[in-house]
Amino acid sequence: MKFDKKKIGPLLTGSVVPLMFLIISIIAIPLSRYSGSYLVDQIITRLARNSFLVLSLLLPIMAGMGINFGMILGAMAGQIGLIFITDWGITGAPGLLLAALVAAPIAIGLGYFCGVVLNRAKGREMITSMILGLFIAGIYQFFLLYLCGSIIPFKTSTMLLSKGYGVRNALNLNVAKGFDNLILIKLGDISIPVGTFLIIGLICVFTVWFRKTKLGQDMRAVGLDMNVSDTAGIAVDKTRIQSVIISTVLACFGQIIYLQNIGTMNTYNGADQAALFAAASLLVGGATVTKASIPNAIVGTALFHLMFIVMPMAGKYITGSAMIGEYFRMFISYGVVTIALVLHAWKRQKDKDMERHSFQLDMEKESAK
Amino acid sequence: MNLLSTDNVLLKVEGVGKEYDGNRVLKDISFTLEKGKILGLVGENGAGKSTLMNILFGMKVIAETGGYEGAVYLNGEKIKFKSPVDALKAGIGMVHQEFSLIPGFTVGENVLLNMEKTKKSLISKVLGKRVETIDLPEIRKSAKKAIDTLGVQLDTDTLVSEMPVGHKQFIEIAREIDRSQVKLIVLDEPTAVLTESEAEILLKSMRLLADIGISIVFISHRLHEITAICDTIVVLRDGLVVKETPSEGVDVRQIAEWMVGRDVDAEAKHIRPLVKIDEKDIIFETRNLWVDMPGETIKNVSLKVRRGEILGIGGLAGQGKLGVPNGIMGLFVSGGEIFFEGKPLQLNNTLNALQSGIAFVSEDRRGVGLLLDEPIDWNIAFNAMQVQNKFLKSYLGGAIKWRDEKAMKACALEYIKSLEIRCTSERQLARNLSGGNQQKVCLAKAFAMNPKLLFVSEPTRGIDVGAKKLVLDSLRKYNEENNTTIVIISSELEELRSISDRIAIVCEGKIFGILPPNSPVVDFGLLMAGEFKINEEGEKTWLR
């Protein structure tokens, strides 16, 4: 086996985060005193619930735009879709499909807007998408709080606040488990929502197929070097916007899948942590800010949520306070993203230095003669 | 409509001229290129080569600045390119000096960048061409074919990032010839980064391409390559075609002469009167200096600078002359040894160099030389303040050093007067000054430090004639009045000859010779082209 020094570097930095995570989880699992079957059941549920959202982050990474913190835009579009079909009283899987249909144009519009903004902030995409997400969240909340029920008529008055307009803070979704229940297999204590997994499988197939298309190839080119791509005639700005639109639409569907599993929706703040958790999951699975694959997404989601479930109880048994466990898991979630971002920026510096390194080495050898 | 005498002519350039903002860059350029022939295009910096290529390739900058005069005919048809895409479609390809490759892609992917072979699928019939599937085997095949045509062996599946520099050139050329309708390829200094043996392989490939009917415009400063491979030679000088000739019987010396030769009359006026300089009084010395400045690398320079002299450093673009001052001042990684006033000076330490009494006016006025969003007085006083603690008022026994804005203003007004800097006041932002006045501010910044040794890099690049004269006069005056040693680096040989006591020529990262300004001009040309070296005793060593 050739130990190529150049390959070991990226391998190590790529593995640091998942490894750390595995260690933390392995320590915490026995401490939490959860049963094995409970954990397996929970992991399967979380995988079904969250994988789609995590997968929606893949394309912008491929297109060189880093972590799309603006995926919250798609999540909000999905929530709007669900709110409407809940108002119209449609249930089950057809309800979910209709929600997706209603939400998709909103997601496309928001994704386009986001893409245009990000093109004007080249080099600062991640912070811009994050703040843009917060900005649109404000507008989303305004829409739901003041326009719904007043300017936009609602059939189901139980969904509205007592003052007659404005959507309630928490909604029970009557499309709950719509996809899960499509094909549900029970193995003892563990239930496997095969229907949902099939949908996730579909998106994986889509991602793999997409990478092999001309558009996918263009996105890769733009992600690796915008200038060279531009000189070669690739429509750089347009390609970037398209990657954001696709990501937003996928996030929209992902949020619908997420909510149908949970069954209730936190109307105003439900999507706030979506980007953080999805990003953390992806990074925990070994992805970096410039390179992410489907295995990263799936493995990462499982690992991340394993830690997430286990931490509060582990915290309670170690320190006597479940709160410490909860704070610790939030710290880890943010910490993971921080480390990944730092490693990415640091590596970029090092790569630039490495490029000149061989020339400088040659020169030193020459002058030593 | 011109009826061409033979229909073997692929490219005909007729009376082409170009002016940028009143500055004439090309005048009455005419030449022809036949199918399957190689034309060598030679000229100093600023001769007009890049502008001519920009016109040929339809670069937007030409149309944006008023278009061009004259006409270019491709296969008898007048070209009207609005962008490089039009040029590509018409069959003209261009390989620039900077590599246009994606390191993370394979050779095959780079050769077919944005021209990938695809297969249709069900989905693409619905959603359009852009989602057709990439056909990797076809890409490999096509890339291999292009590379084989060049007569080299490259694995199409290797990542470009893992390829040696010498191979990258071939990938770029392969990309151009992969286009089915390619008729003409322009190669801009393709051998600049290659070793002798790699260059030979490239030249062979060029001949292979010509033999299958593709015409080539070959731009190079390595004159022996031009004589070796080209069928026709065109020499540009100051925007004019000074010679168009078949290469038969032409030797390197003649080309050098055409390249840098000037009218005899003009020669006489422009030489600096001889000044008495003590050869033994060396103020600054470099030994085996190397500098890693991307694009202007220095490999091995050993130079002695005499106190009180004005030393000129010239050479063609990209050969390394700009690396000399930038490396000495610590702006780029360097190695070797330097000595100032007999004592060794630390390299890679800008502050140390400045504190020792060396100042530098960078060639990058806007990027390195100025704080565009700050006023003139800031810009002039800054270095002196930071390095020599001038323009500061000290309080609390030196713990607090407060900006002395009155002193800054006074200093700025002084220089505004002496250098005739045209501005609304000393508070005007540097951004709003013209190029010439910006350059004067940069000079003032250096003068304000009262340096013993001053490096000035490309002092008159891109500024108008009046400002040019003033800049050079103030340098001359500063040297005369203060006995400040000045090292001036410039692409304009004439400028160097008018102001320097000696002129060193840098080629391929080394000094190929130092000559007095009144030496025959052709010698400068040959040094620049790297045809021979002249050592300290004046002996010539022919290299090729």
Add this chain to the structure above:
Amino acid sequence: MVAINKFIKNFGVARIIIGFFLLALFIAAPFFGVRVDTSLNDVIVRFGMSGIMVLSMVPMIQSGCGLNFGVPVGLISGMMGAVVSLEYNLTGMAGIGVAFLVGLVMAAVLGFLYGLLLNRVKGDEMIIATYVGFSFVFLMNIMWLILPFKNPASVQGFKGEGLRVTISIEEYWIHTLSDILKIDVSKYLIIPTGMLLFFILMCLIVWGFFKTKLGTAITAVGSNPDYARASGININKMRVVSVMLSTMLAAVGMIVFQQSFGFVQMFNSPLAFVFPSVAAVLLGGASVNKATITNVVIGTFLFQGILTMTPSVINSAINIDVSEIIRIIVSNGLIVYALTRKGR
């Protein structure tokens, strides 16, 4: 006419529109049953409370480190200063003085480390600052629960299991600064002169700093790092100094806020100050790499004015509470706009 056009261009169209809007709100206030003097009081007090936090943005912007989304690092240092001072049961000037001291020391140390980190990630400072800030908040949340604080006013529960979410400082140093030389204009309008004077003092210190040799160098680093390098300036050192200064100012700002508010808010509270502080300095005309004291003063005033007046007037006018949402939309909208402007 030319002079007016020039004034508009310099001052910024956005700012003028918001200025007029604010004026309109003040004029409309009495018509909706909102007292002008209460409004003035609120705006002035909130201006004084948040001014220093906005001021803390300036050093890092000037040195090219971008907008300081990592300001929680400094704010938490201030919080630590406050609870340590409470631990020793100190009141009045002594209380707030110790809070400042402890806060400054912690801010200096943390600022130094934070600066070193930012030096390694040039180009990505802002997103990393954001996440460092968030991570640090949650790390300290754990600390607030396990550090051995004993003062019954600070801790919760009988056994003292960690600090409370909100700690009252009514018995300790509430309004200690605000009450200095305060002016009672009416029952509803009390001008907290002390706090305002302290803010002016801080502004003078920052203004003075940037007139020194060091401050001049830092400005150059942010304006054109290549220029600074060519002048022999150690860019990394300048950046660390600016980060330390920003962090220390944030610590001071937090304590000033607490003494006016009357409570020390723990746990996730720093997160609420991040975007408003950034937005305020941007509203005042700052860009991602250039900020002046004028930007701070104008921006804080306009921002706090809008935040105070819009809810009170519009709520009374149409009987709806729009305050929170306005805050979110305006702050974040401003920041996105600044991020999309072409930089240097």
